[in-house]
Amino acid sequence: MKKEEVIYRGDNKITPITAKILIEALPYIQQLSGKVIVIKFGGHAMTDETLKNNFARDVVLLKQVGLHPVIVHGGGPQITSYLKKLGIDSEFANGMRITDSESIHPIEMVLGGLINKEIVSCISSHGGKAVGLSGKDGGLIRAKKVIGEGKFKNIDFKNTGTVQSIDPEVVSLLDGSPFIPVIAPIGIGDDGATYNINADLVAGKIAYILQARKYLMLTNTAGILDSDGNLIKSINALKVKELIKNGVISDGMLPKVESALEAVASGVEHVQIIDGTVDHSVLLELFTDAGIGTMIRRK
Numbered sequence: 001m002k003k004e005e006v007i008y009r010g011d012n013k014i015t016p017i018t019a020k021i022l023i024e025a026l027p028y029i030q031q032l033s034g035k036v037i038v039i040k041f042g043g044h045a046m047t048d049e050t051l052k053n054n055f056a057r058d059v060v061l062l063k064q065v066g067l068h069p070v071i072v073h074g075g076g077p078q079i080t081s082y083l084k085k086l087g088i089d090s091e092f093a094n095g096m097r098i099t100d101s102e103s104i105h106p107i108e109m110v111l112g113g114l115i116n117k118e119i120v121s122c123i124s125s126h127g128g129k130a131v132g133l134s135g136k137d138g139g140l141i142r143a144k145k146v147i148g149e150g151k152f153k154n155i156d157f158k159n160t161g162t163v164q165s166i167d168p169e170v171v172s173l174l175d176g177s178p179f180i181p182v183i184a185p186i187g188i189g190d191d192g193a194t195y196n197i198n199a200d201l202v203a204g205k206i207a208y209i210l211q212a213r214k215y216l217m218l219t220n221t222a223g224i225l226d227s228d229g230n231l232i233k234s235i236n237a238l239k240v241k242e243l244i245k246n247g248v249i250s251d252g253m254l255p256k257v258e259s260a261l262e263a264v265a266s267g268v269e270h271v272q273i274i275d276g277t278v279d280h281s282v283l284l285e286l287f288t289d290a291g292i293g294t295m296i297r298r299k
Contacts, residue, residue, distance in 0.1 A: 025287035032286065033066035035213035036175060040203035040259075041119070042074035043220040045276035052122055055218075058282040059180060060128035068175045071130075071182045072206060074199035075115045082110050094152045095254040099159040099196040107196050108134075112184040119182050130180045135187040136194065138170045141202065143187030143195035161187055161195025163205045171210065204259030208266035215268050216285060217256055218276030223294030224249065224257070234295045237261050257296070264298040271296045 039059070045051040062069045076097070080090045083103055091098045099107060112134040123130040135141025143161035148154065164187075174181045185202040187195045200217060207215035224232045224240070227248050235243075240257055243249045249257055260271035274281050274293030285291050 021288075024289060025283075028287045029065050029067075032213060034068070036068045036070060036207075036210045037062060037286070038070045038072065038203055038207040038210065038212040038215045039282065040072050040074070040199055040215075040217045041276075042076070042199055043218055043276045045218050045281075046073065046075065046115070047077060048277075051277065051279065052119075053126070054279050055276070055282065056119075056122040056126045056128070058280055059123055060126045061283065062286070063128060063178070063180055069180055070171060070175070070206060070210065070212070071119065071180065072185060072199055072203035073111075073115060073119055073182065074185065075111050078115055079107050079110050082106060093148070093155050093157070095250075095252045096146065096157070096160055096198055097196065098155070098157055101159060104159040104194055104196060108186050108194055111196070112136075112186050116182060116184045123180060123182070128180055129178045130182050131174060132182050132184070133170065134184045135197070135202065139167050139188070140170055140183070141166055141185075141187035141197065143189045143197055145189065145195065159193060159195055161189065161197045163187065163197060163201055164189075166205050166209045168206075168209045171206070175210075198255045198259075200255045200259040204263040204271075207263045207268050207271075212263075212268055214286065215260070215263050215271045216282060217260065217271065217273045218281065219256065219273055220275070220277060221253075221273075222275045222292075223273045224253070224296075232294050234297065236297045236299050237264055240296060260296045264296060270298075 045055055059069050083090055083106060086106060088103050116132040120130040120132040133140060142164040144164040146157040146160045146162050148157060171181050185197045185199040187197050189195055222231045226232055240261060256273060263271050272285055272293050272295050274285050278292060281292060285293060
């Protein structure tokens with residue numbers, strides 16, 4: 001067997017594998033250059049410092065090689081922790097937080113202030129140029145109150161909203177610039193009220209409106225699992241709906257797959273649910289042959 005060549009540069013060992021990985025990425029960079037990539041940033045990757053910094057580096061690299069990343073972030077654990085400090089209990093239904101008038105303002109502060117600016121700062125610290133936006137900025141996200149259906153029809157979701165419409169003008173202007181949009185999922189209703197919106201739903205709508213080439217959703221799981229707990233690498237929309245009907249997909253995964261289904265039905269090529277706890281998961285998905293996670297296709 002041929003011995004692998006090893007080159008040393010100082011204390012660093014360089015092998016042909018390094019070059020192979022770079023060459024493997026080239027066709028993907030060429031295909032995606034100039035295209036919008038929407039990334040929903042959430043889960044453990046938002047709270048682990050190493051993962052957060054690796055994500056920021058990935059995003060800066062995407063912009064540097066000609067892609068147009070648009071970041072939509074969540075913040076569930078941080079919100080729950082902050083509300084607990086204020087003596088406010090968190091309540092959930094159908095995978096969504098029930099947001100009342102007492103908690104909407106602290107939630108807006110956490111999402112649009114603390115978390116959003118932290119992500120912007122992290123991207124900037126790695127050489128990128130990021131701009132933090134709330135969905136209320138420039139009327140970016142128009143919201144309406146969530147109305148419960150089925151077994152949730154008697155639940156008042158209060159200031160929990162869904163996306164009524166999105167004005168892409170602000171984000172589109174940033175796409176043609178060196179800046180990376182970082183969007184907090186807060187919207188404003190026709191009634192003037194502020195609404196907390198599930199970040200997965202916002203990201204899916206933005207991916208559709210901007211006709212994103214790719215839509216990545218970072219989660220705390222490997223992707224969609226079948227009834228035996230095995231990872232499903234690729235699945236079409238019809239099969240996803242069957243898994244929902246059979247209860248295999250439920251709870252917190254529901255908003256994610258519903259967002260994905262809406263995106264692919266609206267023209268997004270496909271949606272990838274990936275494990276954000278894997279270092280550089282964004283680069284692994286976009287620029288390697290194998291990819292990671294679950295791909296949701298239209299057909």
